[in-house]
Amino acid sequence: MSTNTLPAALAEIVDDFQALSEPERLQLLLEFSRGLPELPERLTNHPELLEQVVECQSPLFLTIESEKNPYGDRAYRLFFKAPPEAPTTRGFAGVLHEGLDGLTAQEILAVPDDMPELLGLTRAITPLRMRGMTAMLGRIKRKVAAASRLER
Numbered sequence: 001m002s003t004n005t006l007p008a009a010l011a012e013i014v015d016d017f018q019a020l021s022e023p024e025r026l027q028l029l030l031e032f033s034r035g036l037p038e039l040p041e042r043l044t045n046h047p048e049l050l051e052q053v054v055e056c057q058s059p060l061f062l063t064i065e066s067e068k069n070p071y072g073d074r075a076y077r078l079f080f081k082a083p084p085e086a087p088t089t090r091g092f093a094g095v096l097h098e099g100l101d102g103l104t105a106q107e108i109l110a111v112p113d114d115m116p117e118l119l120g121l122t123r124a125i126t127p128l129r130m131r132g133m134t135a136m137l138g139r140i141k142r143k144v145a146a147a148s149r150l151e152r
Contacts, residue, residue, distance in 0.1 A: 007107045010099030017119040026124055032094030033087040039079055050081055055135030057128055058086030060093060064143045073104050074151055076144050088125060092133035105148035109141055
């Protein structure tokens with residue numbers, strides 16, 4: 001699969017991972033873990049607004065919100081909650097946040113389901129953890145698809 005089919009920010013992230021050796025990819029994943037934004041205060045005290053991605057080995061919760069972008073389209077904001085002691089899970093969430101946050105439903109839904117494999121981590125990360133990232137992407141896409149149907 002080519003990165004040409006990915007949104008620009010996500011394609012750049014994938015290209016960054018692919019340019020590195022396997023140990024360096026793990027380090028980059030750790031950097032994304034550290035860069036995952038904290039939940040905004042309006043969500044921090046309302047865990048019922050977040051949905052758990054049970055396929056993840058570590059507790060990961062997410063939600064989406066939509067807003068009008070400057071072009072009048074609906075853009076989707078992504079919010080994640082994962083414990084600091086789960087750097088792999090947080091790293092995957094950080095990649096998805098940086099690569100998809102603020103995009104339209106069409107852009108998010110066009111991301112191939114197997115995009116996590118493009119990061120080149122399948123030998124360094126257990127299959128169970130890779131399934132967790134694939135599940136995160138799937139959950140985001142399902143939530144965006146449902147929200148965009150309701151907003152029509």
